[in-house]
Amino acid sequence: MKRLLLACSLLLCALVAQADPGLKKQVNAFVDRWHDDAAHARMAYFDKIAKDGVYIGTDKTEHWRRDAFKAWARPYFKRKKAWAFKAQRRNVYSSEDGSMIWFDELLDTQMGVCQASGVMRRKGSSFEIVHYQLSMAVPNEVGRQVTRLIRDFEEKDGWKGRPR
Template identity: 80%
Template sequence: MKSLLLTCCLLFCSLAAQADAGLKRKVDAFVDRWHDDAAHARPVYFDKIAKDGIYIGTDKTERWRRDEFKAWAQPYFKGKSAWAFKAIKRHVYSSGDGSMVWFDELLDTQMGVCQASGIMRRKGDSFEIVHYQLSMAVPNEVGGQVTKLIKDFEARDGWKTSKR
């Protein structure tokens, strides 16, 4: 009886792990396609963001709802590539019922290695991004230099009183 119970537990754990792996594959595919859409300046990129979705860029003024982001990014999408982000590593998590998914990722970008995090909700058989935040990954060893550059920059022209 103990071995039957143990076998059932192992089977259940195995199926749960496969479900998690399956979800991760779906999320990876969705987010990788989203990044690829930007890399090839495909406007469908914005369709993957929820209408009420938020995109936060690397600059402190960059916080947009989807349609604001689309308007801001329009000039970038007129070329062959808007920007190219390639995932180096991604971690995926989900709510118990799988209706909400969040992830964090390291990205190879034209800005060097960046970090990002996102929140997605299920939309039918797919997802939509409700929140995405991109950050430049600053090595701790140069953090002091970067902080000084930012402080010096912000001290000029009233930058700290940005309207955003």
């Protein structure tokens, strides 16, 4: 009985956190435009990240504050396109008042399927991304091989992989 009550409580909490359909539509449009800005190398991409925002990439050294990320990415944005992420699925959640939003997404990318999660806050009539973390989706069946490749790479030539 206790397990049933706990499961029902957790389900109720999850339902309460789900963003209302109107907010979810706004968030999806905002994040899709953000991804499209990168795909077309539009500098507006960085305007959608909060000044104090953080972007965590797939490499363990990629932990960026917005302006450092912008400086690093500048060569990519000088081309006609930077990187292209297209959401296959996105789950959107929000605080009760809709001022804080968090989401997770499954993405088609040039690296294959990736996963990401983000946190946004309202900024006037729009939003800004305060935290975004991208990760490569590694199937469990090849996890040991990938782990071995990473270990071998890091041991090679004394690579330290120091965070930036």
